[in-house]
Amino acid sequence: MMSMFEEQLHSMVxxxxxxxxxxxxxxxxxxxxxxxxxxKTFGNGPQILKGMSVNVQRGETLVVLGGSGMGKSVLxxxxxxxxxxxxGSIKVDGEEITTMGPTxxxxxxxxxxMVFQNAALFDSMSNYDNVAFPLREHRKDMSEADIDxxxxxxxxxxxxxxxxxxxxFPSELSGGQRKRVGLARAVxxxxxxxxxxxxxxxLDPITTDQVDQMILDAQKALKVTSIVISHDIASAFxxxxxxxxxxxxxxxxxxxxxxxxxxxxxxxxxxxxxWIDKNK
Amino acid sequence: xxxxxxxPFVRLIEALGQPVLSFIEGLGEYILxxxxxxxxxxxxxFRFRLLLxxxxxxxxxxxxxxxxxxxxxxLVIGLQSLVAFARFSAESLVGPATLIALAxxxxxxxxxxxxxxxxxxxxxxxxxxxxVTEQIDALDSLAVNPIQYxxxxxxxxxxxxxxxxxxxxxxxxxxxxxxxxxxxxxTDPGIFFEQSFGMTDPPDFIEGYIKAVFFGFLxxxxxxxxxxxxxxxxxxxxxxxxxxxVFSSVAVFIASYFITELLQPFLHSNxxxxxxx
Numbered sequence: 001m002m003s004m005f006e007e008q009l010h011s012m013v014x015x016x017x018x019x020x021x022x023x024x025x026x027x028x029x030x031x032x033x034x035x036x037x038x039x040k041t042f043g044n045g046p047q048i049l050k051g052m053s054v055n056v057q058r059g060e061t062l063v064v065l066g067g068s069g070m071g072k073s074v075l076x077x078x079x080x081x082x083x084x085x086x087x088g089s090i091k092v093d094g095e096e097i098t099t100m101g102p103t104x105x106x107x108x109x110x111x112x113x114m115v116f117q118n119a120a121l122f123d124s125m126s127n128y129d130n131v132a133f134p135l136r137e138h139r140k141d142m143s144e145a146d147i148d149x150x151x152x153x154x155x156x157x158x159x160x161x162x163x164x165x166x167x168x169f170p171s172e173l174s175g176g177q178r179k180r181v182g183l184a185r186a187v188x189x190x191x192x193x194x195x196x197x198x199x200x201x202x203l204d205p206i207t208t209d210q211v212d213q214m215i216l217d218a219q220k221a222l223k224v225t226s227i228v229i230s231h232d233i234a235s236a237f238x239x240x241x242x243x244x245x246x247x248x249x250x251x252x253x254x255x256x257x258x259x260x261x262x263x264x265x266x267x268x269x270x271x272x273x274x275w276i277d278k279n280k
Numbered sequence: 281x282x283x284x285x286x287x288p289f290v291r292l293i294e295a296l297g298q299p300v301l302s303f304i305e306g307l308g309e310y311i312l313x314x315x316x317x318x319x320x321x322x323x324x325x326f327r328f329r330l331l332l333x334x335x336x337x338x339x340x341x342x343x344x345x346x347x348x349x350x351x352x353x354x355l356v357i358g359l360q361s362l363v364a365f366a367r368f369s370a371e372s373l374v375g376p377a378t379l380i381a382l383a384x385x386x387x388x389x390x391x392x393x394x395x396x397x398x399x400x401x402x403x404x405x406x407x408x409x410x411x412v413t414e415q416i417d418a419l420d421s422l423a424v425n426p427i428q429y430x431x432x433x434x435x436x437x438x439x440x441x442x443x444x445x446x447x448x449x450x451x452x453x454x455x456x457x458x459x460x461x462x463x464x465x466x467t468d469p470g471i472f473f474e475q476s477f478g479m480t481d482p483p484d485f486i487e488g489y490i491k492a493v494f495f496g497f498l499x500x501x502x503x504x505x506x507x508x509x510x511x512x513x514x515x516x517x518x519x520x521x522x523x524x525x526v527f528s529s530v531a532v533f534i535a536s537y538f539i540t541e542l543l544q545p546f547l548h549s550n551x552x553x554x555x556x557x
Contacts, residue, residue, distance in 0.1 A: 080420075080421060082417065082420055082421075102425070106423045106425070107423075109420070109421065109422075109423040110423045112421060113421075114417075114418070114421035114422075116414045116417065116418060116421075117414070118413065118414065120413060120414035120415050120417065120418040121415075121418075122410075122415055122418070123409075123413070123415070133422065134422045137422065137423075137424050138423065185422075186421075189422075195421075
C-alpha cells in the first residue's frame with residue numbers, strides 16, 4: 001500500500017514498461033470507461049475504495065453522487081490515471097491504464113478534459129492564455145492564428161467575450177465565469193471524456209442552473225462522455241443519464257433518476273430526504 | 281505503543297526515534313523527487329521560454345540584493361582585515377585575503393543565502409499555492425508533467441544563475457575591499473591589485489563556482505519539493521516557504537563544509553596554498 005505522495009510519483013516515472021500495454025485486444029464494445037473491482041488504501045488508513053465497479057458508455061453522462069469523504073474524487077483520480085489502484089482494472093477506450101508508464105498515460109490523458117471544483121485556472125495567466133494553454137502545449141501543428149480562432153470559438157461557445165473576459169485574469173471573474181473558462185480549457189483539445197469535479201459546489205441557484213446548462217450544451221455540441229462528481233441532487237437530476245451513489249468506497253445504488261428515488265438503502269433515502277426537507 | 285505497560289525508557293526511545301524516522305522518511309521522499317527531476321530534465325519537450333523566464337527571475341531579480349550585500353560584505357571584511365593585518369604591518373595582504381575569502385567561501389555561501397531567501401521562498405510559495413488550488417492537478421489533467429513544466433526550469437536556471445551571481449557578489453566585495461584599502465587607508469592601488477591577483481589561483485574561483493552550482497541545485501530542488509507537496513491551505517503554503525528558506529540555508533552551510541573537504545585534495549594539494557608562507 002502506498003501513500004498519496006508515492007502515488008503521485010508513481011504516476012510520473014516509468015515503473016514497469018515505458019510502452020504500456022499493446023493496443024491489440026482493445027475492446028470494441030460501447031464502453032468508454034470500464035472500472036472493474038478497484039480497491040484502494042492510502043498508507044495505514046482505512047480502505048477508501050472497496051472493490052468498485054462501474055462502466056460508462058460512450059456519450060453517456062454519469063453522475064457520481066455521495067457525501068463528502070466517500071471516495072468519489074479518489075475514483076475520478078483513478079479514472080484519469082492520477083492514482084493507481086491496489087487491485088482491479090481500469091480500461092479507458094479499451095486500454096488498460098493501471099499498468100501504463102508515464103508516456104502512455106500522458107497519451108491517454110489527452111483523451112480527457114477535467115473541470116475542477118474551483119476551476120483550477122492558472123492564476124498567473126490571462127483567461128485567454130488559460131484556454132490557449134492546452135493547444136499551445138499539444139497542437140504544435142496549429143499556428144497562433146489557428147489557436148486564436150479556436151480560443152475565440154470556445155469563448156463564444158461558453159458565452160464569454162474573448163476581448164473582455166479573455167484579457168482578464170481568473171481572479172477578476174465570478175465563480176460561474178471561472179467555471180466556464182475552466183470548461184473551455186477542458187474541451188479545447190476536443191476530448192472524448194470530460195470529468196467534472198463538483199461543478200456546482202458553492203454556486204448560487206441561478207449560476208448552478210447556468211453551469212448545468214453549460215454541461216448539457218457541451219454534451220450536445222461535443223458528444224463527449226461525461227462523469228460528474230457531485231453531491232447536488234437537483235443538478236444531478238438535471239444532467240444525468242445514469243447515477244451511481246457512493247457510500248464509504250462502495251456503490252450502493254445505480255441506475256436512472258427514477259431508480260434512485262426508488263432505492264431502499266437507508267443512506268440514500270436519508271440523503272434524498274434531507275435534500276427534500278432543505279428545499280421545501 | 282501507547283499503553284501504560286510500556287516502560288518510560290521505551291517511550292523515551294520512541295520520542296527520540298520519531299523525529300529521526302520522520303527525517304529519514306522526508307529524505308527518502310526528497311530523493312524520489314530528485315529522481316523525477318533528473319528523469320524529466322532529459323526528456324523533451326525542452327521549454328526554453330520557461331527557462332528564460334526563470335533565468336531572468338532568479339538572476340536579474342536577485343541582482344540588486346547581491347550587489348548590495350556583496351559590496352557591504354567586501355567593505356566590512358576589508359575593514360576588519362585591515363585592523364587585524366595592521367597589527368603586524370601586513371596591510372597589503374588585505375586584498376588577497378578578502379578576494380580568497382570571497383571567491384572560495386563568502387561569495388557562494390552569502391549568495392546562496394540571498395537566493396534561498398528570495399527565490400527559494402518564492403518557488404515554495406508559488407508551487408505550494410498551485411498545489412492547494414489544484415493548478416498542479418490541472419497541469420497533470422492536461423497531460424503536461426508538472427515536474428517538467430515547473431521544477432526543471434527552476435532547477436536549471438538556479439544552477440546557471442548562481443555562478444553568475446557569485447561572480448557579481450565577489451566582484452562587488454572586491455570593490456568594497458578596494459575602497460577600504462586603497463581609497464580609505466591610502467595603499468597604492470598597484471600593490472593592491474598585484475598582491476590580490478598574484479596570490480589567488482584559478483582553483484580558488486573554481487571551488488567557489490562548484491559550490492555555487494551545487495547550492496543552486498540544492499536551493500531550487502528543496503524549495504520546489506516543499507512547495508510541490510504542500511498541503512493544508514494558506515498555512516501549509518506558509519510553512520512550505522518557511523521550511524524552504526530554513527532548510528536550504530542550513531543545507532548551504534553544511535554542504536559548503538563537505539564540498540571544501542572534498543575539493544581540498546584536488547584543487548589545493550598543498551592545503552591553504554593561496555596564503556603566504
